[in-house]
Amino acid sequence: MKLEGYGPEEESLGKVYDSRLIKRLGEYLKPYRLHILLAIILLILASLAQLAGPYLTKIAIDNHIKNKDIPGLFGIVLLFIAALFLHFILQYFQIYIMQWVGQKTMYDLRMKIYAHIQHLGLAFFDKNPVGRLVTRATSDVQALNELFTSGVVSIFGDIITLIGIFAVMFYLNWKLALISMIVLPLIFMSSIIFRIKVRKSFRAIRTRVAKLNAFLQEHITGMWVVQSFAAEKNTFDKFAFINRDLRNHHLKAVFYFATFFPVVEILGAVSLALIIWYGGGQIIKGTLTFGALVAFIQYADRFFYPIRDLSEKYNILQQAMASSERIFRLLDERPDIKEPDMPRTVDRVLGGIRFENVHFAYKDEDWVLKDVNLNIKPGERIAIVGATGSGKTSLVSLLLRFYEFQKGDIYLDGVSIKEINIKSYRQDFALVLQDIFMFSGDIARNIRLGEKSITDERIIQSLKTVGADGFVKKLDEGINFILMERGANLSVGQRQLLAFARALAYDPKILILDEATSSVDTKTEILIQKALEKLLSGRTSIVIAHRLSTIKSSDRIIVMHKGSIKEEGTHSDLLALGGIYRRLYQLQYKDQEIAGKVA
Ligand SMILES: Nc1ncnc2c1ncn2[C@@H]1O[C@H](COP(=O)(O)OP(=O)(O)O)[C@@H](O)[C@H]1O
Ligand SMILES: [Mg+2]
Known part of the structure; x- marks a missing residue:
């Protein structure tokens, strides 16, 4: 089965690092640059604080336990706890600040995206399925947030940790340090393979998610067509196809993750075994202290986590880049209706x-x-x-x-x-179409559409003029009656009358009706006919109609x-x-x- 019409395969193979994109992203981060700097400093300090633990263990064993020095041991334990506590505090503030920056930036971006979408011409919406645009303002922004919260910044921390561990290990015993690094090439190789594979499958997943969103959006909106033509089975099969496709790609990614992490784990264990074997031998020969071996074992353990994380963060980074590229492409979309360079105003429109x-x-x-x-x-x-x-x-x-x-x-x-x-x-202008669109909210809101100068009195007057006051009065809440999405709890004729009232409340110079009276019954039509007379008088009007009257x-x-x-x-x-x-x-x-x- 093939599915057409859900937009082109939009996924570009995003680069991991694209200086042009980073520069643009930087613009959004500018207001928060001091926060980010602070977070990075905290992060570096936190990583350093973390290094202290194993080294203190070594001192505890070699200098105090061996010498049966209880007060000294107690002092080290206090230091140990202090280091842990410091790490905790630093990390707390670092995470908080970064998340804060992430949330602020997401807010800014969503505002920018929505403001931009509002200004694009209808030709743009003909080409872009709603589901896809929704994805831009939600998942793509979310992916960018990952960049701030768990991506780039913590990569700094990981690298600092790695270098720190490296340095301390070599300082403690360079031979043992080299031995424990033997597995590194293997780890790097497997993480490269992992990255390539996962990147591909993430990309595939994204296009499938976008398809699924677009499909759901469209078919839920058009549910009445599906049901009235008893096309449930067909559409269900199509959905099953997209859903299966998505699942299969997810499963592929799961496979890579399920393989990669145990592989790193095994390689880590091999390294540990080498440390115990070689280090143990050195202790017996007297060239290594027992405390140093214990510290080594702890460091080795901490060494592999950042490496493992780096691979995952690499993917986060790549996804964030791809997302930002898509967001920027949307923001770069120029409205095809160009705002004039030197706009003129017509003072009193005739x-x-x-x-x-x-x-x-x-x-x-x-x-x-x-x-x-x-x-x-x-x-x-x-x-x-x-x-x-x-x-x-x-x-x-x-x-x-x-x-x-x-x-x-x-x-x-x-x-x-x-x-x-x-x-x-x-x-x-005011435009009334055959297909009346109402937003969820009350009647007053739907007539006013946020225009504050339209008072409740004017709304009621407009409803009266078009003859809609009859049914509005019947509703208990009057103009505060809440419409459901798309005005589903009103009849077509009622919606039509509301649309006329909306047009009238705005008091336009030019009124356009596009088959606005085509889908109502005769009784409503008589009402509307009367309303129309009032609506059209004193304005230019263009009426596209079937009704002879x-x-x-x-x-x-x-x-x-x-x-x-x-x-x-x-x-x-x-x-x-x-x-x-x-x-x-x-x-x-x-x-x-x-x-x-x-x-
Ligand atoms: N958004 C659109 N994109 C591409 N073609 C369109 C679009 N809307 C209408 N058309 C085409 O333009 C032609 C005129 O359509 P339209 O102006 O809606 O006709 P009418 O309102 O008289 O029924 C039709 O052939 C239709 O297929
Ligand atoms: Mg038409």
């Missing part, structure tokens, strides 16, 4: 719109809109009709600056919309066909013309009109 030779394609040269010319006067009511796929939605998407058009220009009150600040530009009362009807405007005029003009509109009318609208007359 609402005149002009399309001039506009050409638009979602991809390459597959023109979805071809040479569109349209002049809408302020306050004019325009209706757009045309077959599905003729480009109606695309046309209004361009007007709202969701996508960038390739040729021609669009003007608002004579100013090219490419020259106007996007945010202030969009404030003059909405179209008939408009000033002008635009007929789209395969991406071009083919006919325009009033209802009776177009009927008289006997072209596309007449045919559409006969096919689609006649029944409605008859139904309307009967009712």
Whole structure:
């Protein structure tokens, strides 16, 4: 089985050390550089404190136990405890500071990522599955955090520990030190193999996790389609496939881990055996003290842990690099809708719109809109009709600056919309779609969308104007009624009315309805029809609709066909013309009109 459509295999084989990435990461760490410095100093001190233990053991045995010196022994034991305690304190603060820096940086990064995502055009979201973007702001940021908490910084500690142990061992007895290092080449070899293998399998795991996320996200959102088409079995099989694939790659990684650690353990044991054998011989010959041997055994034990950890940290580092590369790639994604260098503002928007030779394609040269010319006067009511796929939605998407058009220009009150600040530009528009999106939260929040200037009174007034107050009143909590995700606990018609109220509360100069009245029953439609009258009066409006009632009362009807405007005029003009509109009318609208007359 093959799965298409969950994005390209996005995983780049991240380098372990990439100076460009490190530099950029450094930018995020800059505010905390003093903390990091302090943590590193603490770490070095902690590693040194750790070295003291075995050496004190040696002194205890050789200088005090052998000489039956109880008070001296007691003093050493106190020192031993002090060293341990010091190590504990230093480590405590080091870990705390590093975790603190990690959390702060993660917070900053998530803020930056979300702020950035908010500014990307819809074309970007067409290309990037939601699951993947969620992964960026969560798992990838988490992987970077590992870098701070258990990765790079503790590598410093490991290296210090290794060098320290090395030095003390050679100081105590260089021959025995060399003997205990015999297994080192083998350990290095196996850790290199381990690193390569694990790196590969981690990479494979990551792509599978991303796939699994994207699949789950999509299918849970589209669950009603799956269930209504009884496609559970099929989708389940697909899920099983992805899940199995993920498990198998995990198992591979498990295999490497399960092999590597025992191998290091065995090599460590071999080294220990060599120390006891050779060191024991030296004690018998009198060239080594008993205490030194005990210290050696302890040091050897501590020697292999950092080596083992280094391999694992290497992987953490590599994963963090790959994650940061992906995060930076997302942050480098430039919005395809460019904010003008010298943005203009239109002070008092009248609402005149002009399309001039506009050409638009979602991809390459597959023109979805071809040479569109349209002049809408302020306050004019325009209706757009045309077959599905003729480009109606695309046309209004361009007007709202969701996508960038390739040729021609669009003007608002004579100013090219490419020259106007996007945010202030969009404030003059309100858009109501067929597919109403509601956020979880109460009705007031969904109408206000965070705009503080919209008071509760205005919300209630808007609800009244569009005729939604009836059902809102019926709900016990009124405008504080909590909507579930996507407004699932309301009917489609109710959501539609709320969307109208939202548009009205924002009091836009230009109102766009894209098949907003297509999926409601007749009773709601009458309500909506009344609401529409109020909604449309005093503004420029573009209404894409099937309903004849909405179209008939408009000033002008635009007929789209395969991406071009083919006919325009009033209802009776177009009927008289006997072209596309007449045919559409006969096919689609006649029944409605008859139904309307009967009712
Ligand atoms: N996000 C998109 N990416 C690529 N192609 C698209 C996208 N949206 C629409 N299209 C294509 O553009 C054409 C016009 O679609 P649209 O403007 O939605 O038509 P209408 O609203 O009139 O039904 C269709 O052929 C459709 O397949
Ligand atoms: Mg459409």
